[in-house]
Amino acid sequence: MNEVLIYVAKVIVIQAIFFAFYRLVLRKTARHMYNRVFLLVSLLSSFLIPFMKAPVNVPVEDWHSDEVFLWVQESVNTFELIPAATVTEEVNVSFWDISPWIYGAIALFLIGRSFMYLILLQKLKKHSEYVKKQWFKLFKTTQPRPFSFFSNVFIPGKLFGGRAFDQVLAHECVHVKQRHSIDRLLLDFLVSLFWFNPFIYWYRNALIEIHEYQADEAVIQKFRDPIGYQEILFDQLQNASYSGLVSHFNFSLIKKRIVMMNKQKTKYSSWKYALGLPLLATVIFAFSTKEAIKPIEKVGNELGQMMKPDALLDLPIFNVPEVDQDAYTPSILPLKQTDKVKMTSGFGKRMHPIHKVEKMHKGMDFSCPMGTEVIAPADGVVKKQEAKTDGYGNLMILDHGGAYQTRYGQLSEFKLKEGDRVKKGDVIALSGNSGTSTAPHLHYEVLKDGEHVNPMFYIKDFNFKASSTGASVYEASESEELLAEREMMQAERELRLAEMEMQRAEKEAYKTEMLQEKAEMLKEKELAAMHKANLLAEKEKLKKEKEKFKAEKEKAAKEKNKQEKKSKIKRKNGSQAFRVIIDPGHGGKDAGATSPSGVSEAALSLAIGKRVRDLLNNNRQVEVILTRESDEFLSLESRVERTENADLYISLHTDNYAGEGSFIMSTFFEGNEFTERSNEIANFLASEFESCGKEAKVAYSYEHYVLKNAKCPAVLLHYGFFSDPSEDEHLSSEDGQLEVAQQVVDAIKLAAI
Known part of the structure; x- marks a missing residue:
């Protein structure tokens, strides 16, 4: 019994050291695969290290x-x-005599609960509608939330056919591909055996977090639509009973996941994982069983x-x-x-x-x-x-x-x-x-x-x-009883000291974060409620517009042909040109965003727009028209009016961004007659910026007035962010402005073909 208790105490202290290293050093990095490997290896190592020995023969x-x-x-x-x-022995029953029975009863209860979950999953599988089998099995279920277990993916019937279906399915398929169910089964088994160990529960919660981060990252990389994906998260947000065995679509806290979506990987963060090697060596040296070189x-x-x-x-x-x-x-x-x-x-x-x-x-x-x-x-x-x-x-x-x-x-x-x-x-x-x-x-x-x-x-x-x-x-x-009791007390003291050190370290590390989160959570809830209300209103409005669009389909087709004929302007030599409206954002009393170096968004966008026009000045196939030639204010309605008889409208903008790094964002409107063409041109712009080493994303919008009401295909281009110091310096230079203008010109040429 004494040796078992000492072994368990060593395991708990080792897990405390490894988990403290993860929370303080690795948790905020965006390298989710590395974090998952570290947690699994450190967890399994904590059970093996106390068994390691270094025997030495003594003559x-x-x-x-x-x-x-x-x-x-x-x-x-x-x-x-x-x-x-001649010695009379007294038999006394102590807590340690009955403690194995208490431990066994609780462990058996937890293992039985896990088997009950497996039985319930099999029953749910039988009562769900089998849809198709590829490398995974898809079931339509009446459950309120989607989840996966090994190769089985369960999607609520209400999501089939909706715009969220593809992204929800992709999310669950990541859980299947990454074999997250194995992690969940392993942790559930260890929780059943070591239910008295608090670090097992923290390990399980940390792995569940990482599973969700991996799935979110894969979905955003595939669809390149972080805004739409976050809207889906809010739509799917609701309470559900917890099962330690399955991977739910939305188990983690929404705020943490959204923050991690916007976090960029830095090339210098990998050095943190190298610190794990000396930590592992130190733990092995400290907690492995040592055999003496001479009688000790x-x-x-x-x-x-x-x-x-x-x-x-x-x-x-x-x-x-x-x-x-x-x-x-x-x-x-x-x-x-x-x-x-x-x-x-x-x-x-x-x-x-x-x-x-x-x-x-x-x-x-x-x-x-x-x-x-x-x-x-x-x-x-x-x-x-x-x-x-x-x-x-x-x-x-x-x-x-x-x-x-x-x-x-x-x-x-x-x-x-x-x-x-x-x-x-x-x-x-x-x-x-x-x-x-x-x-x-x-x-x-x-x-x-x-x-x-x-x-x-x-x-x-x-x-x-x-x-x-x-x-x-x-x-x-x-006596040996007193020695065992002394060693047990020492092990308990070491465990308590480790727990206190862990709590103190966590308190110091997250003191600032908790103060900020407390103020931000209320604001996040209010913004989420407003955003959801706006989405419901937009959905209702879109529904009416679709009905109107269906009734006027023939009229819209005729009007489109008429506009296409008007959009062709004959030059003096008789050739036709592709008319492009370049709209430098803001202007006049609306300066837009301002960089740390003092450059306004309105002035920078106007300078880039003029460079686009100058680069295409001698091109007979393209005609460029600026909405403004100076620092003047234009209403949104007047900007839309200038899209009459145009083939393409591009609105130029920059902004500030709270995350790390910088990227290019080209946005088009979802739901009007030019959506398909606007999406194509937005991807042209993203491809041109990616070809010169920039990170570029394509997104759709339901809210931008000029994109929604333009009389031709329209794209809003965010060509950079002032919040990145290196990006600010680059955009303020002539070379940087010329580079942005050239990428826009190349995309226009592709669109004009």
């Missing part, structure tokens, strides 16, 4: 040396031997100093904890005659009677007459015999064929030779006074797995009664 010759002195004190606190049968004085030996002589004398009998007994485990007193035997020195640190310094005593000393028969405490073989006049004196080592070895010092005579086999109770030698000693006695040591342990715990046929025969102080070693 027998190094187990004893002249530096270890043995003695019998002439006037000490001694221990009388009492047969074990255990912490338990030092604990023996906690019991003072007065307290020891108040305990009439030491009850030795149970040790696994078999033929090869030491279990009896190694002396045959016991009537004149007393234990004069125990296991642990002692004050040396000759050198007056504190030394580690790695065995037990038994005062007995010279020539007392020494017996084997378990079956084994004589591994070594050595005759010396100092240190251990005449020394015999028995190997008991498994984890245990025993040693016998200060012998006067050997009864066996090396290689002889012995049985438990066989006479192996006679006691004496042959080494560094002050009186005849037997020095007895027990080694388990190469490390010294307290021999008192391996003498089951006698107990020890404390009695004082002199003034010298004797400090007894602690």
Whole structure:
């Protein structure tokens, strides 16, 4: 039990360290795949690291040396031997006795709950309409929200045929491709086994967040419509019961996902992941199981100093904890005659009677007459015999064929030779006074797995009664129960300290963020409500306009042909030209956005518009007309009027952007007769800017007045953002303005073909 608790404590502390590194260093990066790999590897490593060992073989010759002195004190606190049968044991039921039953009951309940979810999913699958099978299986369900589980994708019936269907399906397909269900099953299983560990729940929530970030990123890259996708998120927002096994379309917090959508990857963020390697090495070094290069004085030996002589004398009998007994485990007193035997020195640190310094005593000393028969405490073989006049004196080592070895010092005579086999109770030698000693006695040591342990715990046929025969102080070693309790308390303290450190670190890291979020959340809710109301109004308006458009379809076709004929202007040489209206945004009292360097959006757009006209001045196939030649204010209605008899309308704008980096955005109106042609030209513009290394996006709009009411195909172009310092400097230069104008010209030429 003690080893299991220590292992669990190590696992929890390791998870706390890894998760703190993720929250403080990696969480805000936009590298979602790397973050997912880090969380999974660190989680699995936390269960493996405590099992890692570095074993080192220790030569027998190094187990004893002249530096270890043995003695019998002439006037000490001694221990009388009492047969074990005379001790009455009391049986007490503690919390630790019933704790395995409590743990097992909760774990079985959680595992049963997971199986119940699997059964409910199978029932839902049977009652859902099977639509098609490709590399995934699609089901139409009555559930309020879409979700996926392994290769099965469940979409609510109300979404089929709607504009949100394709993006919702793409979102769930990302969950299927990335095998997110495996992560969810693994975490659900670990939560069932380690339900008492808070970090398991934080790991699960972090992985669910990353799953949603990965799916959102893939959908935006595919459709290039972040605004429309965010509208779909708001439409799908509603409460639903939680299941730890499936990937819901909208499980994460909407705000976090929208913030992450607008976050740009930086090329310098990858260095943060390199910090994980020294962190892993440090954790392995700190928490792996280390095997000593030489016999180690255990912490338990030092604990023996906690019991003072007065307290020891108040305990009439030491009850030795149970040790696994078999033929090869030491279990009896190694002396045959016991009537004149007393234990004069125990296991642990002692004050040396000759050198007056504190030394580690790695065995037990038994005062007995010279020539007392020494017996084997378990079956084994004589591994070594050595005759010396100092240190251990005449020394015999028995190997008991498994984890245990025993040693016998200060012998006067050997009864066996090396290689002889012995049985438990066989006479192996006679006691004496042959080494560094002050009186005849037997020095007895027990080694388990190469490390010294307290021999008192391996003498089951006698107990020890404390009695004082002199003034010298004797400090007894602690029992194994007390040692286990001390180690358990130490592990609990380390766990509490780790949790406190984690909480303090999180509090410092997110103090500013929480203050900002508190103020922003209310604003976000208000904006979301307003946006949703506007969308509902626009949808209703679009519905009416579609009905009107259907009734006037023939009239619109005739009007379109008439406009196409009027849009062709014959020049003096008789050729026809493609008429383009360039509309520099804002002007006059409306300066638009202003850059940090002081350049206004209206002035910059006018300069770029003139450069477009100058570049196409000698092109007979294209005619460029500016809506304004100077810094003057134009109403939206007057701008729309100038699109009469035109083939193309381009509105030039720049802006400020709250995210990192910069990109080009070309926008067209969704829902009028020019939508298809406007979309085509918007993509021409995006392609031209991408060809020169810019990031370009295409989006549609339901709200821009000039795009909606233009009498020809119309596109609104955001050619840059002042909020990016490098973009601001570039747009303010002549080279930057010429570069933007050239990309617009190239797109116009494609449109004029």
